[in-house]
Each structure stands twice: as structure tokens, then as C-alpha cells.
Amino acid sequence: MWCLQRIFILFAMIQLYLCKSSATLDELTSISSLYQKAASEIAQLENDLENDQERSIENLDVISLNVGGQIIMTTRQTLTRISQSTLALMFKDQWQSRLPTDRNGNIFLDYNPIVFRHLLDQLQLSDTKEFYPPLESSLVEPFKKMLRKLGLYEFINLSEKNTVRINMGGQIFTHQRTTFTQMSNATFHMTALPFQRIDSDIFIDSDPKLLQHLIEQLREVTIRNPSYLKIPSSKETSSFKKMLSDLNVNRNSILLCVGITNAANWALLVAGSNGWFNYRHQADVCHAYQILHNNGIPDSNIVVMMFDDLAQSSANPTKGIIINHPHGHDVYHGVPKDYTGATVTPENFINILLGNKTAMQGIGSGKVIESGPDDNVFVYFTDHGAIGLVAFPSSVLYATDLNTTIAKMYTAKKYKQMVIYIEACESGSMLENILPNNINVYATTASNAEESSYACYLDNKRATYLGDCYSVAWMENSDEKKSSKETLYDQYLITKRKTHESHVMQYGDLELGKSHNIDEFQGNKTQSSKESILLNHYNSWLKRDAVLMENVRISILSHRVATSKENSIERQQLEKQLAQTLHDKQIIENHLEQIVLLSLSINSIHSFEEMTQKRMKLTQHICYKSVTQHVHKKCFDLQNEFVLHKLWTIANLCEIGLKDFTIKHAIDQACPNRLHFDY
Numbered sequence: 001m002w003c004l005q006r007i008f009i010l011f012a013m014i015q016l017y018l019c020k021s022s023a024t025l026d027e028l029t030s031i032s033s034l035y036q037k038a039a040s041e042i043a044q045l046e047n048d049l050e051n052d053q054e055r056s057i058e059n060l061d062v063i064s065l066n067v068g069g070q071i072i073m074t075t076r077q078t079l080t081r082i083s084q085s086t087l088a089l090m091f092k093d094q095w096q097s098r099l100p101t102d103r104n105g106n107i108f109l110d111y112n113p114i115v116f117r118h119l120l121d122q123l124q125l126s127d128t129k130e131f132y133p134p135l136e137s138s139l140v141e142p143f144k145k146m147l148r149k150l151g152l153y154e155f156i157n158l159s160e161k162n163t164v165r166i167n168m169g170g171q172i173f174t175h176q177r178t179t180f181t182q183m184s185n186a187t188f189h190m191t192a193l194p195f196q197r198i199d200s201d202i203f204i205d206s207d208p209k210l211l212q213h214l215i216e217q218l219r220e221v222t223i224r225n226p227s228y229l230k231i232p233s234s235k236e237t238s239s240f241k242k243m244l245s246d247l248n249v250n251r252n253s254i255l256l257c258v259g260i261t262n263a264a265n266w267a268l269l270v271a272g273s274n275g276w277f278n279y280r281h282q283a284d285v286c287h288a289y290q291i292l293h294n295n296g297i298p299d300s301n302i303v304v305m306m307f308d309d310l311a312q313s314s315a316n317p318t319k320g321i322i323i324n325h326p327h328g329h330d331v332y333h334g335v336p337k338d339y340t341g342a343t344v345t346p347e348n349f350i351n352i353l354l355g356n357k358t359a360m361q362g363i364g365s366g367k368v369i370e371s372g373p374d375d376n377v378f379v380y381f382t383d384h385g386a387i388g389l390v391a392f393p394s395s396v397l398y399a400t401d402l403n404t405t406i407a408k409m410y411t412a413k414k415y416k417q418m419v420i421y422i423e424a425c426e427s428g429s430m431l432e433n434i435l436p437n438n439i440n441v442y443a444t445t446a447s448n449a450e451e452s453s454y455a456c457y458l459d460n461k462r463a464t465y466l467g468d469c470y471s472v473a474w475m476e477n478s479d480e481k482k483s484s485k486e487t488l489y490d491q492y493l494i495t496k497r498k499t500h501e502s503h504v505m506q507y508g509d510l511e512l513g514k515s516h517n518i519d520e521f522q523g524n525k526t527q528s529s530k531e532s533i534l535l536n537h538y539n540s541w542l543k544r545d546a547v548l549m550e551n552v553r554i555s556i557l558s559h560r561v562a563t564s565k566e567n568s569i570e571r572q573q574l575e576k577q578l579a580q581t582l583h584d585k586q587i588i589e590n591h592l593e594q595i596v597l598l599s600l601s602i603n604s605i606h607s608f609e610e611m612t613q614k615r616m617k618l619t620q621h622i623c624y625k626s627v628t629q630h631v632h633k634k635c636f637d638l639q640n641e642f643v644l645h646k647l648w649t650i651a652n653l654c655e656i657g658l659k660d661f662t663i664k665h666a667i668d669q670a671c672p673n674r675l676h677f678d679y
Contacts, residue, residue, distance in 0.1 A: 062320025063091065066106040070113035073320070075333070078123050086151030115143040130157045171208040206243045213300055265297045265378070265523060266371045268352060272344065272383030272392045274307035276315045277553045279464040280455055282306045284382045284423065284471040286331040287324040291478045295523025299336050303352055303367050307393055308340040317461055324467050324475070326457055339364035346397035350405050353379070355414060373413040378521040382471055384549060385424025386644035387449065387651050388618045389628070396638050399430045400621045410439040417512055419443070419488060419521045423471045425452040425549045425644065429618055431507040442512040444492050446470030447502040450615050454501040456546040463560055469546050473498040478522055488521070489513040501546050550645040553581055553679065584677045588642045591635055591670055592649055598666035599653050606656050615648050616655040623654035627663045635671035640679045
């Protein structure tokens, strides 16, 4: 803390000097000296924070276990929570290396995986040192024997009075009584007679998923301390209320009084890229998930689309961990794997937003946005983009298709209000002059319709960019826990102020942004914290390496070359890879220029310079979609950032009135063979 205070004082002194209308030579010398001191102490602070992060990561190591033939992933922190137990000692560094492993390197534990999972759940979810056996009688003895071997038997609680069995529509739920009795605030109050033996199951004739939804919130209640209990969706309001009524003053003396809001929160979080060079996009989405989850939005209402190829990547020096800030904590833990790999597509994105469960049956988790007319929906997308489109791993989503989907949602009353955040180059073109201002949708974008967005937080250890400037700006603002006090418009202004490289924009119903708070869409966290001026200065200083999205790969490779050992094989390989990347970029640009030249030669009075030096507003969306899909089919992948960066020249051809068949003919001539590039 003394270091932070010292740096703050230095910055303050520098600002005082710079505020003067003039400065003497001595004062300028003093300024220079102060800057040097500040830079030196910031470097020391970075080093200290990195050491802290290393220690934190060591404690949160993801450990892969083979328990009786079943693979279970957990963290060292969970396994060592009871510090003096045999289990904890087994996973201390000096002992872990002696544990047996299977042929895949997973630590082997010869226990029943069901009872071990039961123990692990309690280690993860409870802060107490009491462990309850499974309710299945045949598993009690194996559980007790396992606890003896793991040095945890002294903490076992064998009293049946501490458990509750609920038969919900024929499905049995068994939970600790403390799950239901932990809240005692004014909004939620529930008491149970903990000394009364349970003679039979509580039977409730209702949908089992409603009880599961309730239990998910109760488990998180000590963390979230919510002011209300959220229902799964507005169309299930009456069913949810009936279930709560059925739990009221029954034969087992359980009293439940719950304040309910008819509005539910839903969220769709999308990272449209894959690969280590694009690390930042999935890191952004993981961070966004942590914000919503920690703010009380249940996982059942959060849909995540991400390729999921980073955590276990060979390029990842901290397996199982993804960070979004040079000194940040792991943001990957707990993220739902709803749609990964080949399921991350524009078609699935649209069906998820529309709540089309039939279309998503058998794909990923099958989760969709099941919102209704009283619900708020939050959509966050991050990836590469171009004029009138954003990229997915193997295809693209067009502005017209996005806005048609929004219109369908509005017509079908799939939301009360909706908020959309888009991180992509030229992302303003997804909404500009398309999104109406009267359908209760408010949106912000990382850039206007003509410029790139920027990557930031270059990490030396991982050799990639950890975040995007716009995205980390709004998320770091949300992390400050002031969402119940700040409006969406406030967040837009803060994000705009902190994003120096591009022009953050807002679209749609601007009054909605000014009249509604962030927590109405990102969840409610009652705690508040003060804004750290110094931390904001520090984060801004870290963003000094921000780079245009289309130059990220070149920047990363250049950095790797510069930090590699001179005359080493590694440097030679990196230089070759950089040269190939620059060559690919030139080939792509040459082909797109050739398409423009051939199109103009067929029928046009416009010049090549006019088409390639001045952007035009995109209005001819049908022509643009048709010809760019032809480029994708005949030339190369559209989602390559070098292709995306120059697609505006193709849009210009449509804007001057050329027919799509004319442009397609030019594409056929310019691209006799489809080219493949690594990116």
C-alpha cells in the first residue's frame, strides 16, 4: 500500500507541474526526475503484482484426478482447504509428485467416484468443516472409510436431522438443511426445525427444474446477498410461485417466505474466434461471465459460446487458467461450456437468441434464451469484424441478420429491454442506421462504422494480448461494484473515456441507457467500492501497447522475435513465420484489389483510387452479403483479419451501383483457386 501511495503522490506532483502555464529549466528537470521515479516504482509494482499473481495461480492450480476411473477436475485450493488433513498434505508440492498417476498423467485415487464427488462438492460449496454422508445408505460406509483415509473423519456429521429430501415431480433432491435456512435478511426468511427428524420426503407436484433453479440461488446466497429471488423466466412465474407456496408451513415445519421479481435476467456471451493469437476474445467472455455470475444471474440464464481451445492449449503456461489482465485472477473457472468448437456459429447464435429449443436440440448444452415480455436480455459479442459483419470461427454474421433477429424478438415479446455490447472492428456498422430507437434496445460498440478496435495488455509470459480496450474498460468498470448506482449511459461515458484508441459509440434507444442502471442487465451486487484513481492510471499505462486488431498477429510475432535469443533456432522459425504472415497479408490485399480492378473494367465510370481510398456508407446490404459470400467461397476465408480489414472496398463496389453478378464475375477471374492461410 505504501508503494501505491508513493506513486500516487508522484503523479500528483507531476500533474501540478504540468498544470502551470510555463515551467523553468529547473522545474522541467524536476518533472523529468519525477517521471523517472514514477516509472521505476511502477516497474517494481508490476514485478510485485506478478509475484503475487504467481503465488495466487499456484494456489489455484487446476488438478486432474482419475478417481476410480472417472476424470474429475478441481483446484489445489479446494483439496487443501482442511489444511492439516491427509488430503491436504497429499497435494502439497513435496508430496504430490509421489502420488500414482495413470498413463495420461492424471493423479489416480482409488475411491468410489460418487462418494469422492460428494466430498468435493462440500469442500467447494461450504465454508464449514462438517461433511455429511450421501443419503444413499449403500454409500455411507464407503464415504466414512474414505474420510478416515483422507484424515477427515473427525469432521463427519452423521445426523439425519441435517438433511432434507424433496420429491419434486418424482425426482428426489437431497440437500443440507443449511442450504434452505442460511438466509435471515428482510427480503428472504426461512426457518426449519433442525432438531425434528424427517420421517418422509416432502412431495411437491411441480417441475424439478424449478427447484433446481431455487437451490442454485440459495447456494450462492452468502456470496450474492440478493434483495430478491429471481424466477427462471417470466412465463414460469406462476409455476415458480406455486412451488414456493407448496413449501410453506408443511408437516416438516418448513416456513418459506420469498420476495419475487417477475423480471428475469438472461445473457448471451459470445467469443467468435479461436487460436492463441486471439486469446483475448475468449478471455473477455470468461471475464464477462464472472461478472454476471458473481452478480447473481444463475448459470441457467447465461449462455456461453466460445471455442474453448485456450485453457489446455500447449501454448498456455498455466494450464486450465485464463486471465484478462496482466495481473488478473483466473476467469476460466466455472464458465459453462454451452457451445464450443464447431457449434460456435451464426446460425446457432440466432436460434439461441430466438429461444428456438427445437433447432438447438442435440447441439451443445441445448440452452437458449427463454426470455419473455418482463425479462431483460444482455448480449455481449467479441471478435474480429468488418463493415456490416462480425466474424465467427468458420463464418460470419451480417448486420442485417442480427437486426432481423432483434426485430423478431421484439415482435415475439422476447424481452422487456435488451442491451447489446459489441467488440469488433467497424462494429458501429452492425447497428448504424439499422437499429431502431423505439424497440427498447440500447447498444454500445467498440468503434464507429469505419475504424478498427484495439487489443491491449500484451503479456510477455503468454506472448499474446489478454484483452480488448473497449471490453476491459466496461468490465473493469463493472468490477468496481457500482452497478446499482450507475446507469448504462454512465458506463458508456466511462468506457468511452478510457478507450482512447477508437470511438466508442451508442445506438438504439438512448433514453433507455440514461434511465436504467447497469445492474438491471448485469445482475445486482449490493456491495459498493470506490473508484481507484491510481488503479485507473495504472491500467491506462498498461494499455500503452494497444494495437489495431488487424495488426495483432504481426505485433505478437514481432514481439516474440525481439525477445528470442539472437541466432537461435527459435528466432529463425519466428522470423520465417512473421515473413510468411506479411506475405499472406500482401497476397490477400492483391487479390481484393484485383477484384476491384476487374469489376470496374467491366462496367463503371468510377476510378480504382476512388474505390480503394475512400469508404462509403454501407446501404446495399443484399449485394454486399451476396458478393462477400462469393469471396468466401472462391477466394479465402472471410474471417481472416487481413480479409476483413479490406472488405470495405468490396462494399464500395455495391454502393456505386454495380450488380452482384458483375462483381461475382470479377471474383471468379481474380480467384481461379481458393487459397488457404493459417491465422
